[in-house]
Amino acid sequence: MSDYSFSDDSVPLELLRRRAFNMRWAQQPAGVIPLTAADPDFMVCPPIQDALVRYVRDGVLSYVPPEGLPEFREAVAEWMRSTRQMDCLPEHVFATDSAASGMAVIARACLKPGDEALIPGPVDFLLHHTIEAAGARAVRVSVTRSTTAEQFIAGMEAKLTPRTRMLWLCNPHNPLGVVYSRDWLKTVAEWAISKGLKILSDEIWSDIVYTPHQHVALASISPEIARNTVTVYGFSKNFALAGLRIGCLICGDLLWKKEIVAASDAESTVYGVSVLSQVAVIAALRDGRTWLADFIRHLQSQRDYAVQRLSQWPGVKVEPPQGTYVIFPNTQALDADSERLCARLREEAKVALVPGLPRWFGEGSSGHLRICFATSRGILKEAFDRLDPVVKARAVNQR
Ligand SMILES: Cc1ncc(COP(=O)(O)O)c(C=O)c1O
Numbered sequence: 001m002s003d004y005s006f007s008d009d010s011v012p013l014e015l016l017r018r019r020a021f022n023m024r025w026a027q028q029p030a031g032v033i034p035l036t037a038a039d040p041d042f043m044v045c046p047p048i049q050d051a052l053v054r055y056v057r058d059g060v061l062s063y064v065p066p067e068g069l070p071e072f073r074e075a076v077a078e079w080m081r082s083t084r085q086m087d088c089l090p091e092h093v094f095a096t097d098s099a100a101s102g103m104a105v106i107a108r109a110c111l112k113p114g115d116e117a118l119i120p121g122p123v124d125f126l127l128h129h130t131i132e133a134a135g136a137r138a139v140r141v142s143v144t145r146s147t148t149a150e151q152f153i154a155g156m157e158a159k160l161t162p163r164t165r166m167l168w169l170c171n172p173h174n175p176l177g178v179v180y181s182r183d184w185l186k187t188v189a190e191w192a193i194s195k196g197l198k199i200l201s202d203e204i205w206s207d208i209v210y211t212p213h214q215h216v217a218l219a220s221i222s223p224e225i226a227r228n229t230v231t232v233y234g235f236s237k238n239f240a241l242a243g244l245r246i247g248c249l250i251c252g253d254l255l256w257k258k259e260i261v262a263a264s265d266a267e268s269t270v271y272g273v274s275v276l277s278q279v280a281v282i283a284a285l286r287d288g289r290t291w292l293a294d295f296i297r298h299l300q301s302q303r304d305y306a307v308q309r310l311s312q313w314p315g316v317k318v319e320p321p322q323g324t325y326v327i328f329p330n331t332q333a334l335d336a337d338s339e340r341l342c343a344r345l346r347e348e349a350k351v352a353l354v355p356g357l358p359r360w361f362g363e364g365s366s367g368h369l370r371i372c373f374a375t376s377r378g379i380l381k382e383a384f385d386r387l388d389p390v391v392k393a394r395a396v397n398q399r
Contacts, residue, residue, distance in 0.1 A: 002294045002297065002298075003290050003291070003294060004045070004290070004291050004294040004295070006042060006294070006295065006298035006376060007376055007377075007378075008376045008377070008378035008379065010042055010043065010376065011041045011042065011375065011376050011379060012043055013025070016041060019243075020034075020039065020041075022036075022037040022039065022242075023036040023037045023352065023354070024036055024037055024039060028352055031350050032346060032350045032351065032352050033350065033351045033352070033379060033382065033383045033386070034351075034352040035351060035352065035353055035371045035372045035373065035375070035380075035383055036352050036353065036354050036372060037354075037372065038174070038236075038237060038324070038325060038326050038372045038374065039236065039240070039242045039372075039374070040240040040295075040325075040374040040375070041374060041375040041376065041379065042240060042295070042374075043240075044239060044240050044241060044280070044284075045239065045284065045287075045288045045291035045292075046291075047283045047284070047286075047287035047288055047291070048239065048241070048280045048283045048284050048288065050283070051279050051280065051282070051283030051287075052276060052279060052280055052283075055275075055276065055279045056276070061275060061276075062275075063269065063272075064272070064273075064275045064278065066261070066266040066267045066269070066272055067093070067094050067095060067261060067266065068093065068094065068095030068248070068273060068278060069095075069275065069278045069279075069282070070090065071278075071282050072093075072095055072248075072278040072281060072282055073090035073091070073093040073095070074090045075281065075282045075285040075286060076088070076090075076093045076233070076248055076250070076281070076285065077089050077090045077092065077093055078285070079285045080217070080233075080250065083207075084206070084215065084216075084217040084220055085217075085220050086217045086219055086220040086226075086231075086250070087219075087220070087223075087226065087252075088219075088250055091254060092250050092251055092252060092254070092257065093248055093249070093250055094248060094249045094250075094251065094257060094260065094261055094264075094266075095246070095247075095248050095273040095278060096246075096247050096248055096249055096264070096273065097245045097246065097247070097271065097272070097273045097274070097277070098234065098236070098245040098246065098247045099126075099202070099204045099232050099233065099234030099236065099247035100126050100130065100247070101245070101247070101271075102232045102234075102247050102248065102249045103126055103127070103130040103168075103200065103202065103232055104130040104133060104134070105249070105260060105263055105264040106130075106200055106230055106232070106249065106260060107130045107131050107133065107134035107136060108134050108263045108264075109259050109260040109262070109263030109264075110165065110166060110198060110259075110260075111131060111134050111135075111136035111165055111166065112135070112136070113134075113135030113136065114135070114136070114137070114163060115136040115137070115163050115164075115165045115166075116136065116137045116138075116139050116161060116163045116164045116165065117131050117136055117137070117138055117139065117164070117165060117166040117167070117168050117200075118139050118140075118141055118156050118159060118160075118164060118166070118167045118168065118197075119131070119138050119139070119140055119141070119167075119168045119362075120140070120141055120142075120143040120152075120169065120170065120173070121140030121141060121142055121143065121361075121362040121363040121364050122143075122175060122176070122356070122361035122362050122363065122364040122365035123143075123170050123173065123174070123175075123361060123362060124170060124174045124175070124202075124360075124361065125359060125360050125361065125362070126202075127168050127170065127202065128140075128362060131168070136165075137163075138168075138362075139159045139164070140362050140363055141155040141156050141159055142155055142363065142364055143155075143173075143176070143364070144176070144364070145176050145177075145178055145319055148184070149183065149184045149185075149187035149188050150187070152188055153187070153188060153191045156191070156192075160195065164195070164197060165197065165198065166197055166198050166199065166200060167188075167192040167197050167198075167199050167200075168199075168200040168202065169185075169188070169199065169200070169201050169202065169218065170202040170205075171185070171201060171202070171203060171205075171206070171215070171218070172203075172205040172206065172208065172209060172215065172321075172322065172323030172324050173205075173323075173324070174205060174324050174326060175324075175326050175328040175356075175361055175365070175368075175370045176321075176328060177319070177320070177321025177322055177323060177324050177326065177327065177328065178321075178322060178323075179209050179213040179214070179215060179322040179323040180216070181216070182216045182221060185216055185218050185221060186221050186222070186225070189218060189221065189225045189228075189229070190225070192228075193224065193225065193228050197228075198228055198229075198230070198256075199218065199225075199228055199229045199230070200229075200230055200232060201217075201218040201219070201229055201230070201231050201232065202232045203215070203217060203218070203231055203232065203233055204232060204233060204234040204236070204237055204247070205237055205323055205324045206233070206323075207237070207238040207292060207296070208237055208238060208296060208299065208323055208324055208325055209296075209322065209323040210296070210299075210300045210303060210320075210321070210322060210323060211300070213322040213323060215323065217231065218231065219231050219250065219252055223252075226252035227252045227253045228252075228253070229251075229252060230249055230250070230251045230256070230257075230260065231249065231250040231251075232247065232249060233247060233248050233249075233250060234246070234247035234248075235247065235280075235281050235284060237324075237325070238284075238292055238295075239280075239281070239284040239288060239292070241277070241280055241281070241284070244274065244276070244277035244280055245273075245274070245277065246273055246274075246277035246278065246280070246281055299325050299373070299374060301377075302325070302373040302374070302375070302377065302380055303320055303321060303325070303327065303373060304320070305373075305377065305380060305381075306327050306371065306373045306380065306384075307320045307327070309384040309388075310327065310329050310371075312388070313329070313331070313334070313388075313391050313392075313395070314333065314334075314391075314392065314395035315332075315333025315334065315395060315398075316329050316330065316331050316333060316334065316391075317329065317330040318330070325372060325373055325374040326370050326371065326372050326373070327370070327371050327373060328356070328365075328368050328369070328370050328371075329368065329369060329371070330367055330368055331367065331368060331369050332367035332368075333395065333398065334391060334394050334395060334398065335394065335398075336366070336367050338355035338356045338357065338366060338367060338368060338369055339355040339357055341355070341369065341394075342354070342355040342369065344390065344394070345387060345390060345391075348390045349383075349386040349387045349389075349390040350386055351383045351386055351387050353369045353370065353371050354369065354370040354371075354372075355369060355370075356368030356369060356370065
C-alpha cells in the first residue's frame with residue numbers, strides 16, 4: 001500500500017517549467033519533455049515542506065557550525081547506522097553544499113597538481129571534473145556492467161604510476177546502473193589500500209536500489225576500509241533537494257577529516273551549508289522514510305516500463321539498472337554519433353535526452369543515450385510514444 005502518489009497529477013508542470021533548470025523543463029523549448037538531468041519531477045515530501053515553513057516562521061536564521069548543525073550530523077549518522085550498518089558517528093559527518101562540492105573539497109584536500117586519481121570509465125562527469133579542477137589527473141579504467149573485481153584491478157594495475165594517490169568509485173554507478181556486491185567492493189578496496197591509495201566512494205545514489213539488489217556501503221565492510229575511505233553522500237537524488245545544494249562527507253579517520261574540513265574553508269565562513277538545507281535534510285531523514293519507500297516502488301515500475309519500451313527499439317541493447325533512475329541503452333544501431341541522434345530526437349520527437357559523450361561520462365559512453373525516468377508514468381509513456389516512430393524510421397534508414 002502506498003501513502004504517497006507519484007501519478008501524473010503529482011507532477012507540478014507549471015512550476016517545473018519556471019523552476020527546474022540544468023537541462024530540464026525551464027531550459028527546454030515549450031513542448032519538449034526533458035528526460036535529462038537526474039532530478040525528479042515530483043514535489044519534495046510534506047515533512048520537508050512543513051519543517052522548512054516552521055523554521056522560517058520562527059524567524060532566526062543565524063550562522064551555524066562549520067561542519068553542520070549537530071542535529072544534521074546526528075540524523076545522518078543515525079541514517080547510516082540504521083540503513084547501511086555503517087559504524088558512523090556524528091563526528092565523522094561533515095555537511096557540504098552538495099555532493100559535487102564535497103567531491104571538489106576532497107580533490108583539493110587530497111590531490112596536489114600532477115597527482116593522479118583512478119576513476120571508472122564511463123562515469124558521471126563530476127568525478128573527472130572535480131579532480132581536474134584541483135589540478136590533478138583523472139585516469140580512467142574501463143568498466144562495463146559485467147567487469148569483475150579482478151578485471152577492474154588488472155585495469156588499475158596497468159594505469160598505476162608513482163603519482164597515483166586515490167581511487168574514486170561510484171556506487172550505484174551512474175550511468176551504468178550497477179550496484180556493486182560486497183565481494184566486488186572488498187576485493188577492489190583491499191587492493192587499493194595495499195597500494196597505499198585512499199578511496200573516495202560516491203554513494204549519492206545508494207538509496208535508489210531495486211530488489212533484489214542491496215547497497216553495501218564501502219565503509220561498512222571493515223574498519224580498515226572505513227579508515228581509508230571518504231564517503232560522498234547527498235540528497236538531490238533520494239529526496240529531490242537538488243536546489244538546496246546539500247550533501248555531506250563521511251570520513252572514518254578523524255585526522256584525515258580534519259584536513260578535509262581545513263581544505264573546505266568552511267571554518268572561515270567563506271563556504272558553508274545553508275541552515276535551511278540542513279533543516280530540510282533533518283526532516284527528510286527523520287520523517288521521510290515512507291515517502292522514499294513509495295518513491296522507490298514507483299521508480300522500480302518506471303524502470304521496468306522503460307526497459308520494456310526500449311527493448312522494442314530495433315538493434316538497441318538495454319539492461320535494467322540495478323540502482324539509480326537513469327538507463328543507458330546502447331543505441332549504436334540507430335546512430336553511432338549519440339549527439340546527432342539526441343539532436344534529432346529533440347527536434348523530431350520533442351524529447352530531450354543526454355548523449356553518451358566523453359564530456360559527460362568519459363570513455364566507453366559513445367553510442368549510448370542516458371534517459372532519466374524519475375517522472376510520472378503518463379509523461380514517460382508520452383515520451384516513448386513520441387520517440388518510437390522517429391527511432392523506427394531511423395532504424396529503417398540505417399539498413
Ligand atoms: C554520481 C553523482 N555524483 C554526484 C552528483 C552530484 O549531486 P549533487 O546535486 O548533490 O551535487 C550526481 C548528480 O547527478 C551524481 O550522479
